[in-house]
Amino acid sequence: MLFLPGPLAFADGTQVDLGAYADKVTGVPKELAGADYLTKGKYLTEAADCMACHTAKGGKPFAGGRAFKLPFGTMYTPNITPDRETGIGNWSDAEFIRAVHKGISRDGSRLYPAFPYASYALLTDEDVLAIRRYLATVPSVRQANKPLAFSFPYNQRWLMIFWSAFFRPSDGFRPVAERSAEWNRGAYLVEGLAHCGECHSPRTVAQAMDTRSKFGGGAAEGWNAYNISSDRKSGIGDWTPQQIAEYLKKGHAPGRGVASGPMAEAVELSFSKMTDSDIAAMVTFLRTVPPVSSSRQPQMAGPAPTSPVAGKPFTGTGAKIFSGSCAGCHNWNGRGALVVEAQLTNNRAVNDATAANVALMILNGFGKSSNPRAFMPSFRESYTDAEIAAVANYVTGRFGSVPSHITADEVKKLREE
Numbered sequence: 001m002l003f004l005p006g007p008l009a010f011a012d013g014t015q016v017d018l019g020a021y022a023d024k025v026t027g028v029p030k031e032l033a034g035a036d037y038l039t040k041g042k043y044l045t046e047a048a049d050c051m052a053c054h055t056a057k058g059g060k061p062f063a064g065g066r067a068f069k070l071p072f073g074t075m076y077t078p079n080i081t082p083d084r085e086t087g088i089g090n091w092s093d094a095e096f097i098r099a100v101h102k103g104i105s106r107d108g109s110r111l112y113p114a115f116p117y118a119s120y121a122l123l124t125d126e127d128v129l130a131i132r133r134y135l136a137t138v139p140s141v142r143q144a145n146k147p148l149a150f151s152f153p154y155n156q157r158w159l160m161i162f163w164s165a166f167f168r169p170s171d172g173f174r175p176v177a178e179r180s181a182e183w184n185r186g187a188y189l190v191e192g193l194a195h196c197g198e199c200h201s202p203r204t205v206a207q208a209m210d211t212r213s214k215f216g217g218g219a220a221e222g223w224n225a226y227n228i229s230s231d232r233k234s235g236i237g238d239w240t241p242q243q244i245a246e247y248l249k250k251g252h253a254p255g256r257g258v259a260s261g262p263m264a265e266a267v268e269l270s271f272s273k274m275t276d277s278d279i280a281a282m283v284t285f286l287r288t289v290p291p292v293s294s295s296r297q298p299q300m301a302g303p304a305p306t307s308p309v310a311g312k313p314f315t316g317t318g319a320k321i322f323s324g325s326c327a328g329c330h331n332w333n334g335r336g337a338l339v340v341e342a343q344l345t346n347n348r349a350v351n352d353a354t355a356a357n358v359a360l361m362i363l364n365g366f367g368k369s370s371n372p373r374a375f376m377p378s379f380r381e382s383y384t385d386a387e388i389a390a391v392a393n394y395v396t397g398r399f400g401s402v403p404s405h406i407t408a409d410e411v412k413k414l415r416e417e
């Protein structure tokens with residue numbers, strides 16, 4: 001890459017001093033500046049969350065096989081352990097960099113954008129190589145890749161040439177001179193390494209990130225990944241910096257709700273392992289993301305009423321299930337009888353009129369019973385789709401701003417996610 005001194009004006013009017021930060025841009029936090037290459041590589045690999053996608057449920061780390069359901073079929077992640085036959089042990093550094101930056105596999109075929117290379121394109125070559133060095137030290141696993149189960153024409157990898165040409169930021173990370181070093185670091189992490197926009201942005205019909213509404217809310221594995229722009233109503237503009245930091249670090253922002261599903265996994269495997277200075281940098285950047293307002297994104301309601309009000313009856317199947325199976329932990333007023341994490345009021349998922357996240361939470365449960373602060377049993381086997389729909393609709397109607405109307409059929413689909 002060429003480093004030019006002095007300010008440079010881009011077509012969109014941004015003034016960028018390439019010389020100011022370019023040599024300092026790296027995903028390695030200052031706490032690890034003196035660490036060895038492998039320690040740096042491990043940190044970067046965790047911050048990029050490579051393991052989450054490249055490990056099947058109950059499978060060996062990085063050996064691939066995790067299923068991703070897309071609108072046109074199912075795909076499985078490949079093996080990225082150092083095994084020379086079924087993994088990437090035989091790949092050259094250049095081939096690895098090309099895959100992570102451009103979404104091109106070793107044989108030249110195009111990879112689908114379920115692999116977040118549009119975000120990783122912003123990473124420096126050096127960071128990608130540090131990840132490569134670390135991956136070369138993880139246990140080798142011999143496990144062949146599963147073929148795509150896409151229907152025609154989506155199984156035609158060559159079509160991806162067009163997608164990639166349209167949707168990939170090809171310039172690498174360009175620091176913005178008027179912004180602080182901390183902001184630039186946060187931008188590198190949020191936009192690139194931690195790839196928040198991949199889940200939190202809508203997708204186009206071709207499944208590429210819709211950058212026009214970046215951070216305006218998207219989806220991941222059936223879950224809604226809410227608006228994280230600075231919009232005060234549908235985004236996180238009125239969260240305090242501490243609330244955002246705690247949510248990323250611990251998966252719970254007091255008074256704002258908990259991270260469940262894919263967000264809980266990202267917190268556990270990735271964000272909770274980042275340094276406080278990196279979390280702070282991400283918060284600094286996030287607070288400057290321009291507001292994307294969206295009427296489709298849930299607005300928040302105040303505390304739930306303690307006695308029935310019109311349109312929100314406390315009776316019926318949902319109410320019965322709630323009092324029998326949920327109120328013991330969540331309390332009848334939803335404010336979390338046992339632990340603060342179980343507060344249902346002022347929680348985005350509960351204010352989501354699709355009720356998708358609420359239904360998935362009831363189906364899947366959360367955590368291990370050995371940790372009572374963050375444990376919720378799975379009700380998958382205890383209730384039918386219709387019963388789960390009823391209690392989900394009860395929860396949103398009772399504790400949220402708009403009652404949901406999730407159907408048994410929709411719950412059935414979520415059960416299979």
Ligand code: HEC
Pocket residue numbers: 045048049050051052053054068075076077078079080088096099100104105106110111112113114115116120131
């Ligand atoms: C959000 C999920 C996700 C994350 C995070 C992710 N990957 Fe992947 N990756 C995929 C998927 C899906 C594919 C397969 C795409 C295809 O087959 O078209 C893939 C493909 C690859 C390939 C190509 C392998 C081959 O045999 O062609 C490499 C290399 C790779 N990923 C490395 C990484 C690294 C390194 C990281 C972390 C920096 C990472 N991935 C993070 C989902 C992910």
Ligand code: HEC
Pocket residue numbers: 190194195196197198199200220223224225226227228235236244247248256257258259260261262263264266271282286347348349357
């Ligand atoms: C793998 C997908 C995925 C990635 C990557 C991801 N998120 Fe999320 N995020 C979600 C989902 C799903 C939810 C909803 C969780 C719930 O309902 O409990 C969520 C919720 C949130 C919320 C709470 C929003 C609200 O209104 O309650 C914040 C804040 C957030 N994410 C920030 C981030 C940031 C910052 C990053 C990157 C550092 C990030 N997320 C990366 C999927 C993701």
Ligand code: HEC
Pocket residue numbers: 251252257258259260264321322325326327328329330339341342344347349350357358361362366372373374375376377379391392395
């Ligand atoms: C054993 C205690 C327990 C029981 C029983 C329980 N929950 Fe929970 N629930 C929790 C805890 C703890 C959390 C917060 C988990 C975390 O830390 O992420 C939670 C979180 C939730 C959330 C928030 C999800 C999100 O994405 O923000 C919803 C909705 C929910 N529970 C609904 C229910 C419903 C409906 C029932 C009954 C069918 C139920 N819970 C039964 C303990 C429980």
